[in-house]
Amino acid sequence: MAKNYNTGRKVASGVIFVVLLILGIIWILPLIWIILSSLSTDTGQPYTFIPKAFTLNNYKNLLFDAQQFKFVKWFLNTLIVAVCSCIGSTLMVLFVSFALSRLRFKARKPLMNVALILGMFPGFMSMIAIYYILKAFDLTKNPLVCLTIIYVAGAGMNYYIAKGFFDTIPKSLDEAAYLDGATKSQLFFKITIPLSKPIIVYTILTSFMAPWGDYVLPSLICGTDYDSYTVAVGMFKMITREFISTYYAQFAAAAVLVSIPISLLFIKMQKYYVEGVTGGAVKG
Amino acid sequence: MTNLDYYVMPWYQKFFVNIGLFFVSVGKGIAHFFCAIPGAIAGFFKMIVRGLAWYGKTLASGSIGTKLSYLIMGAGNLLHAQFIKGLIFLATEVAYIWFMINSGWTNILKLGNLGTTPRAEFFDEVYGIYRYPEEGAYDNSMLILLYGVFTIIITIAFISMYVANIKSSVYADECKSTGHKPPKFIDDIKNLFDGGFHKTLLFLPIAGILVFTITPLIYMISLAFTNYDANHQVPGNLFTWIGLNNFGKLMNSNLPLGKTFWNLLGWTLIWAVFATFLNYIGGIILALGINRKGVPCKGLIRTLFVMSIAVPQFVSLLVMRNLLAAHGPINETLLSLGWIRTALPFFTDPVWAKVTVIIVNLWVGIPYTMLMVSGILMNIPEDLYEAGRIDGASPVVMFTQITMPYILHVTTPYLITQFTGNINNFNVIFFLSGGGPETLDYYQAGKTDLLITWLYKLTVNSRDYNYAATIGILVFIILAIVSLVTFRNSGSYKNEEAFQ
Numbered sequence: 001m002a003k004n005y006n007t008g009r010k011v012a013s014g015v016i017f018v019v020l021l022i023l024g025i026i027w028i029l030p031l032i033w034i035i036l037s038s039l040s041t042d043t044g045q046p047y048t049f050i051p052k053a054f055t056l057n058n059y060k061n062l063l064f065d066a067q068q069f070k071f072v073k074w075f076l077n078t079l080i081v082a083v084c085s086c087i088g089s090t091l092m093v094l095f096v097s098f099a100l101s102r103l104r105f106k107a108r109k110p111l112m113n114v115a116l117i118l119g120m121f122p123g124f125m126s127m128i129a130i131y132y133i134l135k136a137f138d139l140t141k142n143p144l145v146c147l148t149i150i151y152v153a154g155a156g157m158n159y160y161i162a163k164g165f166f167d168t169i170p171k172s173l174d175e176a177a178y179l180d181g182a183t184k185s186q187l188f189f190k191i192t193i194p195l196s197k198p199i200i201v202y203t204i205l206t207s208f209m210a211p212w213g214d215y216v217l218p219s220l221i222c223g224t225d226y227d228s229y230t231v232a233v234g235m236f237k238m239i240t241r242e243f244i245s246t247y248y249a250q251f252a253a254a255a256v257l258v259s260i261p262i263s264l265l266f267i268k269m270q271k272y273y274v275e276g277v278t279g280g281a282v283k284g
Numbered sequence: 285m286t287n288l289d290y291y292v293m294p295w296y297q298k299f300f301v302n303i304g305l306f307f308v309s310v311g312k313g314i315a316h317f318f319c320a321i322p323g324a325i326a327g328f329f330k331m332i333v334r335g336l337a338w339y340g341k342t343l344a345s346g347s348i349g350t351k352l353s354y355l356i357m358g359a360g361n362l363l364h365a366q367f368i369k370g371l372i373f374l375a376t377e378v379a380y381i382w383f384m385i386n387s388g389w390t391n392i393l394k395l396g397n398l399g400t401t402p403r404a405e406f407f408d409e410v411y412g413i414y415r416y417p418e419e420g421a422y423d424n425s426m427l428i429l430l431y432g433v434f435t436i437i438i439t440i441a442f443i444s445m446y447v448a449n450i451k452s453s454v455y456a457d458e459c460k461s462t463g464h465k466p467p468k469f470i471d472d473i474k475n476l477f478d479g480g481f482h483k484t485l486l487f488l489p490i491a492g493i494l495v496f497t498i499t500p501l502i503y504m505i506s507l508a509f510t511n512y513d514a515n516h517q518v519p520g521n522l523f524t525w526i527g528l529n530n531f532g533k534l535m536n537s538n539l540p541l542g543k544t545f546w547n548l549l550g551w552t553l554i555w556a557v558f559a560t561f562l563n564y565i566g567g568i569i570l571a572l573g574i575n576r577k578g579v580p581c582k583g584l585i586r587t588l589f590v591m592s593i594a595v596p597q598f599v600s601l602l603v604m605r606n607l608l609a610a611h612g613p614i615n616e617t618l619l620s621l622g623w624i625r626t627a628l629p630f631f632t633d634p635v636w637a638k639v640t641v642i643i644v645n646l647w648v649g650i651p652y653t654m655l656m657v658s659g660i661l662m663n664i665p666e667d668l669y670e671a672g673r674i675d676g677a678s679p680v681v682m683f684t685q686i687t688m689p690y691i692l693h694v695t696t697p698y699l700i701t702q703f704t705g706n707i708n709n710f711n712v713i714f715f716l717s718g719g720g721p722e723t724l725d726y727y728q729a730g731k732t733d734l735l736i737t738w739l740y741k742l743t744v745n746s747r748d749y750n751y752a753a754t755i756g757i758l759v760f761i762i763l764a765i766v767s768l769v770t771f772r773n774s775g776s777y778k779n780e781e782a783f784q
Contacts, residue, residue, distance in 0.1 A: 013579050016576060017580055017581065019573070021581075025588070027588055027592045027651070028591055028592055030603050030607055030647075031591065031600070045606065047611060047612075047613060048613055049613050092492070095488070096485070096489045099482045099486050103481060103482045103485075105482045111490075116767070117764070118498070118501070120704075120764050120767065121760045122736050122739060122760070123708075124710070124736065126503070126504050128504070128743055129430070130500045132427075133495065133500060136430070136434075149496070152492065153493065153496040153497070154497055156492060156493055157497070183481070184477070185477035185481050188481070215714075215715075220744075235602075236598070255595075258599065259594075259595040259599055262595070263595055266590075267587075270590060274655055274659035
């Protein structure tokens with residue numbers, strides 16, 4: 001009886017494994033296909049899964065032939081925006097979430113309610129107006145600065161996960177620090193920050209990755225200013241109707257080049273992602 | 285019905301009771317929402333009245349310095365030898381008055397009708413041609429509205445400075461009368477890093493949100509009450525206030541606009557329900573399979589799924605779109621194998637397109653849920669299972685009585701945020717189907733457009749800003765109701781500090 005049960009279990013595990021493996025392969029197929037088409041000698045839109053012949057020319061053209069598409073420039077643009085905005089955003093998020101989690105003041109609850117309400121308006125609604133505000137400050141000539149400012153300025157609204165993390169640090173630590181004569185800023189810099197490495201890493205990674213995938217805002221702000229495109233805007237341009245028949249393979253190459261660093265970061269981040277999303281909830 | 289009645293019910297009855305309770309709580313939530321509005325308004329006015337009462341009382345009972353502060357900001361502080369603070373207040377007042385005389389006052393006056401002088405061609409006798417006047421010689425409704433909103437926000441900021449000025453003077457008086465020294469400027473600075481540390485921390489974030497989130501939002505919300513549509517584009521034309529007309533037009537299902545709105549609203553809700561719950565169920569099943577004891581190569585399978593979401597979303601969605609295109613690899617392969625005669629209409633037939641976006645969204649979303657549920661499964665305390673085993677529970681019982689309730693409990697907030705997130709899920713629709721297939725039945729929208737992508741098309745393609753803003757407000761109301769119903773019932777909202 002016991003033996004039968006065990007064999008049954010093993011067979012079931014085997015079947016589940018095979019099903020999962022097939023599912024996993026289905027999940028990964030589109031990505032394999034994009035890698036394959038980035039190596040294709042056929043530069044247009046492919047009609048088959050596996051190209052007839054392989055070449056590295058697409059990468060070469062993408063990186064060194066900047067006549068039509070300046071991928072390297074776009075990549076650097078995005079990198080600059082991502083680095084600047086991730087420093088600024090992380091500071092903003094930490095400030096807001098610490099203040100709302102550890103400090104007590106009259107406007108605390110109203111501020112949280114306002115943030116909740118603002119979060120319920122669709123973000124696109126205000127984008128056009130943001131553009132005109134930046135124009136009033138005469139910043140639209142420099143789209144990259146604009147983008148960074150907008151990302152950093154709005155970052156304070158995404159405080160939920162970091163606040164959830166700060167909420168789990170025991171209050172007795174704060175009390176001990178105050179008893180020893182610490183000021184609130186000392187508490188923040190010397191006690192809370194050193195304890196918050198996971199959430200800092202999480203915030204840095206998410207805010208670094210955001211500009212790489214954002215399309216709508218940069219496309220609105222950059223307009224026709226080719227030199228200041230980010231990768232998302234530029235790559236979307238590559239597969240518009242007029243270019244797709246000659247540039248699809250280069251688009252695929254660009255997709256591979258952008259995806260490699262981002263997916264490495266994501267894989268590093270997933271642990272924190274899980275902690276962040278479930279951490280606040282477990283308590284509820 | 286008591287708790288006991290509930291526990292002895294068979295599971296299917298429990299299910300129906302739960303569904304019933306869900307609708308009861310939706311009704312309650314909507315009722316609460318509308319009941320809370322008058323209360324909030326009354327509270328707001330009460331606050332203003334109390335503030336004004338305090339204002340009058342302080343004027344009557346304050347010292348000379350305080351009384352002077354009512355006219356000349358900072359006077360009270362200057363009389364108490366708090367020079368830097370006093371001068372800052374004074375400078376604020378001077379700057380504000382200068383701004384109001386220079387432009388602020390006209391900005392506010394023009395808000396009334398958003399400009400009267402349209403840009404008209406005139407005959408330029410010097411050059412002998414018809415031409416448009418210089419900028420500034422005609423009214424630009426859009427700029428008038430934007431500057432007006434700015435002026436109002438600056439005024440609100442000034443009023444709060446003004447109140448702070450009086451409070452500061454009263455505080456200095458109090459210090460004097462109790463024999464203390466009024467705080468020096470250096471003390472105020474020190475306080476910003478201790479008692480008032482929250483002010484230091486929150487200053488920049490709030491300023492950023494005020495300028496780049498709240499101001500544009502107020503501007504767009506006001507657009508919902510104007511006729512700034514494709515026929516009233518600046519600078520050629522003026523637009524003006526038209527009250528609630530836009531809401532009326534969007535609600536009226538006889539007009540193309542209203543018809544589009546109701547149809548898209550229906551599809552948005554269907555989409556949100558399917559996208560949320562299918563992803564949720566699929567993710568849970570996947571996680572349970574991967575985390576089952578005895579399944580080999582867990583790490584490998586997990587990595588396969590994680591890889592697919594690690595790629596930036598716009599890349600993977602665009603790849604999917606090309607894969608499923610009319611002449612894409614899938615259709616061409618099936619055709620060459622002779623399995624189909626004509627290409628499958630993944631994005632060209634309305635029903636096919638809707639099913640396609642939901643299924644591709646499964647591809648995008650399931651790994652996220654899987655990741656999260658895997659994390660939760662590892663967190664379930666082992667002693668729960670231990671206790672179950674001692675009591676002789678079978679694996680099935682342990683699954684239905686321990687694992688599932690635990691997962692459901694922990695993931696409920698996630699489910700809610702996913703639902704609201706899916707109502708606003710711009711990326712999947714925009715990159716995948718682009719809202720298509722296009723149709724003439726709808727105004728500026730395709731069959732798979734969500735309200736949010738329609739909003740985008742209205743602003744970017746047809747420039748019907750007023751309708752876009754109105755849709756934004758309606759989406760807000762829907763989300764507000766959904767979140768109020770659900771967040772208010774969740775434990776983390778009710779008891780925020782339980783675990784500190």
